[in-house]
Amino acid sequence: MEFHPWFPTATGTILFVITVAFLFYIVKKSSAKRCKKREPPQAKGAWPIIGHLHLLGGSQLPHMVLGDMADKYGPIFTIKLGVHQALVVSNGEIAKDCFTTNDKAFASRPKSEGTKLMAYNYAVFGLSSDGDYWRKVRKIVMSEVLSQQRAEMVGRIQVSELRESIKDIYDAWVENKESENSDMVKVEMSRWFGNLILNIMVRILSGKRFSPNDEEGIRFQKVVKKFFGLMGAFVVSDYIPYLKFLDVGGCIKAMKKTGEDLDNIFEGWLKEHKIGRESTTQQSEGDQTFISVLVSILQGVSAEDFPYDHDTIIKATCEQLLVAGLDTTSVTLTWALSLLLNNPKALKIAQDEIDEHVGKDRQVEESDLKNLVYLDVIIKETMRLYPPGPLSVPHESMEDCIVAGYNIPKGTRLLVNLWKMHRDPNIWSDPLEFRPERFLARHKDIDVKGKHFELLPFGSGRRICPGVSFALHVLRFTLATLIQQFMLKRPSNEPIDMTESSGLTDSKATPLEGMVSSVGQGSNPAGDDLLRYLALGLVHRVSLGASSWAGPKDRFMGAGD
Incomplete structure (x- = not known):
């Protein structure tokens, strides 16, 4: 038999091709394995269609559920929220990667x-x-509302509202003493904080203020409360878009109604401005309400420069500032006072600090705040343990990116579990304990303005809360004034209940109540003379002790929410 001369060559070629193909297969398989390893771990327990949603809808709060998952899967993992993939981060260094290297993404x-x-x-x-x-809108807010130029106006409003709020407590104490012959009166401090912050924000925006029995104020508070509840509600179509026709629990219907109610309120404010019926008279540019400022700015801007009409932008931005400042600030004040009532030694240190730097003959002023170091660390420790939003406001990746060495595809939602991160035992010793002193020693250089990623109550990066400085000022000034003007104790020997509730913000599950009684030094101010005493800083300290309150009924405390 005669062999063709090309047979050995053909055979060699075939063997070469097979060998190359085999090697290519091995390399590709190895590469696929490596690529798979670059994906962050996904939590187990996902169900078809709904993913991990069923794990977040139980009795345990979502940030606690995700915290337990982090113990099992590590500080970075993914979950499925219906059709959406979410990246959950519970570590400061990984959060830094998200908000610096991948901030734009x-x-x-x-x-x-x-x-x-x-x-x-x-x-x-x-x-x-x-x-x-x-x-564009953020720039307007930063330059016109939260600027140093308008700080003086904001400061005047805050001082005014604090004095009005103190007067409310004193009036309630006087009425109770006269009607019940008791030196003690129960005050719902969480509601007191809420009313105070509401009037500060509303006056800055519109020049209006709500009295305790004001129908518009009561209606507005109810609508805002409904808004926060619905923003934290489960809506099927947010996670499974093709089930949009299902309005489980009537959430979508309630959202439409709440949106209309909010719009009616903001529309009323805007109309009052347009017809010259603002509730306060403001002359200088520095005293203009935010609505006035925004109307003036937008008058010189073409409607084509924005995707919304001018009125919508004004109303939406009013909503943004109220939503960002109202519930979060009052919630933090409530937690701070709750922690202090459960830790009287820390409260005593704060009172002594104020007595040393301010004294007892005048009220705390803004210029005093820089000297109240212990007060500052109380606020830091409060926001470490109870960040206003335990889960960051969700972000969404606009492009593929790499986080902590893992491939994260475009469209992934980012949830930073601040509650878990702030309790990391690798960072914080005794992380579950209230210890303000930690910020005077090892963590003395840490602040809350988004540059120290162990502590991010206001977020970080380009989407950080724009009102950080304003919020911190309100928290410091309010808490300092309260601690100076009142002696504070629990209503009973039982610790204050520190149970958290579900919702958009990390609210206390039960109202914070205390008992107020005068321990006056000398004669007590009464009637119209109270404002003179307030102006001089001579309102006597009162004590939050143990009893009950019978009036006045429909003010800033008690039933009626």
Whole structure:
């Protein structure tokens, strides 16, 4: 038999091709394995269609559920929220990677029925996607509302509202003493904080203020409370879009109604401004309400420069500032006082510090705050243990990126578990304990303004809360004034209940109540003379002790919410 001369060559070629193909297969398989390893671990227990949603809908709060998952899967893992993938981060260094290296990638917000129906179809800039609109409106807010130029006006409003709120407590004590012949009166401090912050914010925005029995104020508080409840509610179509026709629990219907109610309030404020019937008279530019400022700015801007009409932008931005400042600030004050009542030694140190730097012959002033170091660390420790939002406002990746060495695809939602991160035992010794002193020693250089990633109550990066400085000032000034003017104790020997509730913010599950009694030094101020005493800083300290209160009924405390 005669062999063709090309047979050995052909055979060799075939063997070479097979060998190359085999090697290519091995390399590809190895590469696939390596790529798979670059994906963050996914939590087990996902169900078809709904993913891990069933794990977040039980009796345990979502941030605690995710915290337990972090113990099992590590500080970075993914979960499925219906059709959406979410990246959960519980570590400061990984959060730093998200908000520095990948800050632009994670600059967007996911869309939801809540922000569509109750936030002017995403016109509320804090909930809008990254883009020109967000940048322009944020710039206006930073330069016109939260600027140093307007700090003087804001300071005057805060001092005024604090004095009015102290007067409310004193009036209630006087009425109770006269009617019940008792030196003690029960005050719902969480409600007191809420009313105080509400009037500060509303006066800054519109020049209005709500008295305790004001119908508009009561209606507004109810609507805002409904808003926060619905923003934290489960809406099926947010996670499974093709089930949008299902309105389980009537959430979408309630959102539409709440959005309309909010719009009616803001529309009323705007109309009052337009017809010259603002509730306070303001002359200088520095005293203008935010609505006045925004109307003036937008008058010189073409409507084509924005995707929304001018009125919508004004109303949406009012909503943004109220939502950002109202519930979060009052919630933090409530937690701070709760922690102090459960830790009287820390409260005593704070009172002694104020007595040393301010004295007892005048009220705390803004210029005193820089000297109240212990007060500052109380606020830091409060926000470490109870960040206003235990889970960061969700971000969404606009492009593929790499976080902590893992591939994160475009469209992934980012949830930073601040509650878990702030209790990391690798960072914080005795992380579950209230120890303000930790910020005077090992962690003395840490602040809450987004640069120290162990502590991020206001977020970080380009989507950080724009009102950080304003919020800190309100917290410091309010708490300092309260501690100076009152002796504070628990209503009973039982510790204050520190149970958290579900919702958009980390609210206390039960109202914070205390008993107020005068321990006056000399004669007590009464009637119209009280304002003179307040102005001189001579309101006597009162004690939160143990008894009950029978009046006045429909003020800032007691039943009627």
